[in-house]
Amino acid sequence: MPRGVLRGAYSMLQVIALTGLIAGAAQAQESEAPGITDDAVRIGISGPLTGPVAALGAISGGVRTKVDAINAAGGVKMGDGKTRKIDLVVEDDGLDPQRTLTNVRKLVEREEVFAVLATAGTPNNQAIGRYMTQRGVPNLFMYSGVHELAGPEWEIGLVPSFTTEAAAFARYLLETKPEAKIALLYLNTETGQTFQKALEDAISMSSITIVAAQPVTSADPTVETQLSTLKASGADTLVVITGPKQGAEAVRFAAESGWKPTTLVSNIAASVASLKPAGLENAKGVITSQYLKQVSAAAPGDDKGITRYIADHEAAKASFAIDDALGQVGYVTGDALVKVLESMKQPSREAMMEAARNLQGVELDLLLPGITLNTRSGEDVYPIESLQLFQFDGTVYQPIGSMLSFEGKTPTH
Template sequence: MSPNRPVVALAAIGLLAAAGATFAQGEAGQYDPGVTDTSIKIGNIMPYSGPASAYGVIGTAEAAYFREINDNGGVNGRKINFISYDDSYSPPKTVEQARKLVEDDEALLIFNSLGTPTNTAIQKYMNLKKVPQLFVATGATKWNDPKEFPWTMGWQPSYQTEAHIYAKYILQNKPDAKIAVLYQNDDYGKDYLKGLEDGLGAKANLIVAKQSYDVNEPTIDSEMVNLRASGANVFVDIATPKFAAQSITKANELNWHPLFILNNVSSSVGGVIKPAGFDKAQGIISAAYLKDPTDPQWKDDPEMKLWTAFMDKYLPNADKSDANNVYAYAVARTMVQVLRHCGDDLSRDNVMKHAANLRDYDPGLLLPGIKVNTSPTEFAPIQQLQLMRFKGQTWERFGTVQSGKIGS
């Protein structure tokens, strides 16, 4: 698939007539590029191909959700025109696609583009252009920096927050820990690693082995052999889905059975655990902030029923066990909530203003006790998670919802 080809595009009524408009003061309100009386153009960049292609389902599900919104009248009477391009998880391609969306397609904003290294590559450009880089699909801590980067905002809990929670769990439950860490050799992996080391504090020397891998490597077999040889009895797996599934399989092949902690971004049952093998994943620890579609506890949950009905109608052939579909639905709902609050003032300034003023918002699929909150000085919308353990064919949550602050 060509990276210059739109993977998903939802045509909005009246779009062609307004294709040349860069700024307009319509009767209904103030518009910046990408907006007309009948449409709102939203850009997106996803790894539909390449080493992180398992995340491509997020873009597909977001397009489906916006299609549902359009079928029900749009947002304040405007249809969403969602344009999503493939960057293959390659930062240079991300730059190319961001420029295309901003300068050629004239999107109002770029929403939920995926990846830490890829979003890092366009962060300065987006802020220079004063175009919202909103609810990026990465938990890097750097997205919460409204002073330096007022046009960039995250959505999910930060990687360091999550890693602090794992550190607390290890310190409380494995006093004799010898920790081995596999991490992706980029900003994503290093952010998690820093969070783990900071969370361990004075006991960071419990980490006895660290192995990094590059996303272009075919396997992480040699890294796993080295980590096992370290004698570690705790394994912290900071990997994207392809490599997370490989590490689960390889640990089993090596007959290595440490306390296994897997980062949230690779905890999807359908996207990671099932391909690796349910039998190989028993007892793995992770953390969650969203409801798991494989958990029977949510069978009669009203919001999960709405999600299931959405999936049945708009993505009938999709894998409901893939948590990325839940993520896409929840973050897209948050985007729509912001646009609704903007009313007829669809300037980029106003979009960021309302994105930075979400109060106890629940997009419907967050775990009980977790809400979206932002302010002009707080660009980290979700800051809590709950630990969970894999058992049978699903995750079982345990303990309380907690933040990643040491001592909390």
């Protein structure tokens, strides 16, 4: 064979080989994202395990409760056909946004997590949004009712938007107390500000008025001064959007000061476990919104989801109370994580976000009947858009009215 032909054939082989190497490298890079192997996927959590809002630490405890049960059963069979266990790494941030950012940097760069999960607090999620976007790391199922934050391409919430809860409270008052005079106690962050604006919008065409509003911060040792001001306003309705500790203080003050307004408390502060410091007798009549089943360890009934949760809680020897709604939110978040992992078409971060943004009718063990996860990429970023109102009878919450659905109609921020 002529030398030129040999040289051409040899060059062609080189090109083919090089093309194969490039394709192989690209495929390997796509399938070998940090934090995932053929048998494990590493997930990071930064949350408040200590400090004034340590009660929110029950969220990470709930996630671990679900993850431990999944791992004990062999792991998650993911969309690529491989079964992986979930390696959970948890860091304490005390709900300090700067510590959250420091923790997340550590989780991503040193621990090499595949994704970050259940980051608590609106300011905390704002603090990490730009970093997560730059690194292309999912901030999955944030624990914040403000869904549109600083990294829209790489973040998604789970719990209902605060705008949804505000709309639900407004609808209740419009139907039962159409001339209510509201005193609002709210977190002086985007959480409370978003809720306040949504509540104002929802009552704007009615005779309901907000006659006083007082901001608080998570660092305030007491909110008695704010509550005294709210009581003096002459309001007959108290709406509370704060953390659990301050919510309990508000409930106690409203009862023991002789004020006794109609009291509506955001679900972030209204679990039975959260109300106990207020004295459950003082909490009688409190109204809240909820999307979780009411759990009773003494009488679980025949609900398979609740039975599974109670068994997992006992097996994990969880430190949070079985009726702690924050721990239950964590359990639901872990459950949602599993559903996303199962549906991911590839073991990549992009595939995780694609799966999370296209959930259709996903049922979870502790969601109320009729509530499922639904999202649609580019159109609907709110997984949960239905709420049931409940009223506390001194022992448990009892449902009032029918389910309120805002599916596809959640007010934007």
